[in-house]
Amino acid sequence: MRNEILKLLGANARYTVEQIATMTASTPEAVEAEIDTLQKEGVICGYKTVIDWEKIDATTVSAIIELNVVPKADLGFEEVAEKVASYPEVEAVYLMSGGYDLNVVVKGKNLQEVSRFVARELATIDSVTSTATHFVMRRYKEMDVKLIETKKDDRGTFLL
């Protein structure tokens, strides 16, 4: 059942416990308990809403920064990754295979603010050897949610 609960909450965090119970042929109490356990285990880490800020005219800029890092002897990349993740400006941190080490998503009010953050806070970290900043021009899809015009249901209203 826990996989079904995760699938449902992953698709829509606003399903009520009663709705999930109905859909999984369970009881609200059992669903509540399972969600609790999943939260305690750290499987469910948080509930976030996907927002298209551009639509309400809020100034916001996102950038994807590629960091190259010299890993530490015992800790590998952990120490740097944790330090980067601790900044509130940083939305996401991933350790990557391939041409660079850490993929960092940064959000700021404007280009200058993001650039300043990268230059002052990320580039200056001891083990960081280089940064490459790419600004997001347009967001089309995020967390499996389409931000662009969604396709209309082109089936008729009735069909036998």
Next chain:
Amino acid sequence: MIDYSKILSNTVQSIKPSGIRKFFDIAATMDDVISLGVGEPDFQTPWSVRKAGITSLEKGKTKYTSNSGLEPLRREISNYINRKCNVEYDPSHEILISVGGSEAIDATLRAIITPGDEVIIPQPSYVCYEPITALCGGVPVIIETLAENDFKVTPRQLKNAITKKTKALILPYPCNPTGAIMERKDLEALAEVLRDTNILVISDEIYSELTFAEKPHVSIASIEGMCERTILINGFSKTFSMTGWRLGFACGPKEIISQVTKIHQFAIMCAPTTAQYAAIEALKNCDEAVADMKAEYNRRRRLIVDGFNKAGLTCREPKGAFYAFPSIASTGLTSEEFCERLLEAKHVAVVPGTAFGKGGEGFVRASYCYSTEHIIEALRRIEEFVKEIEK
């Protein structure tokens, strides 16, 4: 001025048009209609199937196939039916690939009916059986299935409907619109009645993969003594979300299938070639995709049945297809009145049960081939509507 009514076939003219025309017209004037009225999946055809179709076009596979359909596809269908229903059909002589399950039904009825023959049709059920029977010169004999029997055909009903003129029984399970299924014991009881007769069974199993009972779908063709008298009809529309591809099949004794193929050959030549190539991929590699879709339908099924019952509209659990068939008797309205007023007041579209036969009076059909969010919103409005009527 030509009087066309004197020229057109009397039979065709006497067939009543679909009962939901006026709902189409009303709904067309509204902006934000939340429909629960369609009868086709909201899922896309699995990508690998679409890719197989596209690849066949790129390779120039655009000629006619043999009348019966591509041999590799007939082999896959034979394996599939054997695996799912435990019945063996020889792909060379006992399987015809058709333009949807619809054409298979039409060609089969044309192959077996001599004018005056009676065809037993359970209702409420899909709207095509009665008119096609009439167009062949057959006489539809209706069995009204009842909610108290979970809309199954009972052996007593069958016995009472059989006369010397009975040629065939149409058995559409899982059933549109009721969502009813027939389990092994139900089919064995009917087989008891039919075994020593010359009556054929046309088993429309198009919703076979959407069975939500403990045990998987059972075909009447697998019951002892029934294979020789059953034409098993199924297809790709509902299982693989391939409604627009128009692909189905008929399986049966070679003596019957050869005649059905003859009609198919003259009327259609062959089913769409692109669809046939795509279907091979579907049968080979899409078990997981089908299981995922079925799990999603099941979640929605539970949601919609619970929602109707909470709204005060008794809804028995449908164990097949993707329809709920709640009773609206508690509102005191007729099916048509309910649907019209729900559409006007709340812009929610459901189909009156009477569109599927007289026995559908007092019921409405709601499809759950929509997202859960869509279903939740529709149920919210329906609950409001029922409360408002009660006042």
